[in-house]
Each structure stands twice: as C-alpha cells, then as structure tokens.
Amino acid sequence: MKNRSEQREAPAVAEAAGTRQRVARSILDHGPSTAAELAVRLGLTQAAVRRHLDALVAEGLVESREKRVHGARGRGRPAKAFALTDGGRDAFDHAYDELAVEALRWIERAAGGGERGAAAVLAFARDRAAAQAEQYRSFLETAAPDGRARALAEALTSSGFAAAVQEVAAPAGEQLCQHHCPVAHAAQRYPQLCEAEAEVFSDLLGSHVQRLATIALGDGVCTTFVPKAGHAGHTGHAGHVPAETTTATDSTAGRNPA
Incomplete structure (x- = not known):
C-alpha cells in the first residue's frame, strides 16, 4: 500500500510527464524551437520549459542546435533551438x-x-x-x-x-x-x-x-x-x-x- 508521500508525488510526476509530452509535441508540430518560443506556445515560463527540455535531452528525445538566423545576426550568443531526435520521433508513431x-x-x-x-x-x-x-x-x-x-x-x-x-x-x-x-x-x-x-x-x-x-x-x-x-x-x-x-x-x- 502506498504511503502518503508516494500518493502526493504520483500526480506531480504524471503532470510533469504530460507537460514534457506537450513540449515534445509542440516541437514536432512547429519544428526546431527555442525555449522562449515554446514558453509562448504552451503558456509556461521559460524556466519551466527549460527544465522539461533538460529532461527530454537527458532521455535522448530532444537535442539542441544553434538556431538558424536569416539575415544579419544580432549581438550576443545565438539562441539554442531544440529539435526531436530519431528516438523522439519514434516515441510518436514510427512503430510501423x-x-x-x-x-x-x-x-x-x-x-x-x-x-x-x-x-x-x-x-x-x-x-x-x-x-x-x-x-x-x-x-x-x-x-x-x-x-x-x-x-x-x-x-x-x-x-x-x-x-x-x-x-x-x-x-x-x-x-x-x-x-x-x-x-x-x-x-x-x-x-x-x-x-x-x-x-x-x-x-x-x-x-x-x-x-x-x-x-x-x-x-x-x-x-x-x-x-x-x-x-x-x-x-x-x-x-x-x-x-x-x-x-x-x-x-x-x-x-x-x-
């Protein structure tokens, strides 16, 4: 029988997994995306999005790359865009x-x-x-x-x-x-x-x-x-x-x- 701590943690774990799925799905639907772009689409803070991206990267489902810039590049470090890996795509519907x-x-x-x-x-x-x-x-x-x-x-x-x-x-x-x-x-x-x-x-x-x-x-x-x-x-x-x-x-x- 689960103790109270485990009962409290289970919904939080499920919610985090659901949000990670939303992040991955947004990348699938819109292509390589920055944390800022994902935050706007999903109504999350950039800090929250980055936590989920870190988890997806650790699982090998997402990878970061330098965002492609069209025209003159501004000052500062180029933004990172996150794209699905082959494993990330497999997680959707590549079974066949x-x-x-x-x-x-x-x-x-x-x-x-x-x-x-x-x-x-x-x-x-x-x-x-x-x-x-x-x-x-x-x-x-x-x-x-x-x-x-x-x-x-x-x-x-x-x-x-x-x-x-x-x-x-x-x-x-x-x-x-x-x-x-x-x-x-x-x-x-x-x-x-x-x-x-x-x-x-x-x-x-x-x-x-x-x-x-x-x-x-x-x-x-x-x-x-x-x-x-x-x-x-x-x-x-x-x-x-x-x-x-x-x-x-x-x-x-x-x-x-x-």
Whole structure:
C-alpha cells in the first residue's frame, strides 16, 4: 500500500510527464524551437520549459542546435533551438516504419536488385504517392491559386505530417514545411519516397517545386520551396510537371541552404 508521500508525488510526476509530452509535441508540430518560443506556445515560463527540455535531452528525445538566423545576426550568443531526435520521433508513431523498410527491401530484391531494384521501389513509391494525392485533391479543389500550398499543408497535416506554410521574400514564394514524417526511417534508406512525394506536390500545385531539406537526411523539417504564381517555374495550372523538374539539385537536395 502506498504511503502518503508516494500518493502526493504520483500526480506531480504524471503532470510533469504530460507537460514534457506537450513540449515534445509542440516541437514536432512547429519544428526546431527555442525555449522562449515554446514558453509562448504552451503558456509556461521559460524556466519551466527549460527544465522539461533538460529532461527530454537527458532521455535522448530532444537535442539542441544553434538556431538558424536569416539575415544579419544580432549581438550576443545565438539562441539554442531544440529539435526531436530519431528516438523522439519514434516515441510518436514510427512503430510501423521498420515494417515499411522490410517491405521495400523485399520489393528491391524481388526485382533483382541494382538499378532494377531501385526502379521497382520508385514505381511503388509513385503509386503510393498517387494514391495519397487523390486524398489530398479534395482539400485543393476549392482553394484559390495563391492558397493551394496552404490547402496542401492542411491535407498533409490530416495525414500525420504536421505541415505548415511560410512566406519567403527572395525568391518570391512559399516554403511548405513538414515537421513530422511517419516514414522518415524508410525514406532515409529509400529516397525514392521523397522523390515521388515531390512529384505529387508539383502535380497538385501546378508548379515547379524544389526540395530544400528532408527529415530523412537529418534536417529538423522537410522543406519544399513553392514559387509564387507568375514567377519563374510556375506553370499557372494544376497540370503535371515533368518529374525531373521537381527535385533539388545535387548541391541542395535534402539540406537547408547554409
């Protein structure tokens, strides 16, 4: 039978665990975040957030990194941003990811390996992406041309990708950011999954898109650049864009620009 001290401590422990889950979920939904940003989102003090971040770091679920600064950097020490580790992502819904890797490995072997195996995996990835695209189309059907990226972000979020859109000034356009990828481990081994997804984005948005970063290659967020209508690379309609125009160059593929 528990003593009174243990009975008093149990709710506090449960509450702390729940708050840590909220902190981790906020990072999952919004990408790498500073303690100040988390405090504002969650209605906590920065000191409280830092305590929970320290616990998540100790558990190997979160890691700190220097916050990326766009433009001139101000004085003082750069702020630390906290991102989920692979283990942190696993704590959410990657349980089936290993099964996906095994299935793709079987497809690769069954096709004979090498180039044939890679082509078979790509064919599967494109078929899967096309099926997902049909689910996403309903979100884009009523969207205005300048709202298609946000509609796609909503569709992706409904499928577990925790997506959002950010405006960028130069070059004019938007960044479609996916803060979570349920198949990140599989995509790390089989980048055809990312390639097929980029093709679908291009088809749905009627625009040349460029993949700048992927969780599968170690970035905190999957980031895809979508140009504004009327700028270079935009087709002006929701038709298909050849696959070779949808991916980043070798120098930028899978990584955020420095």
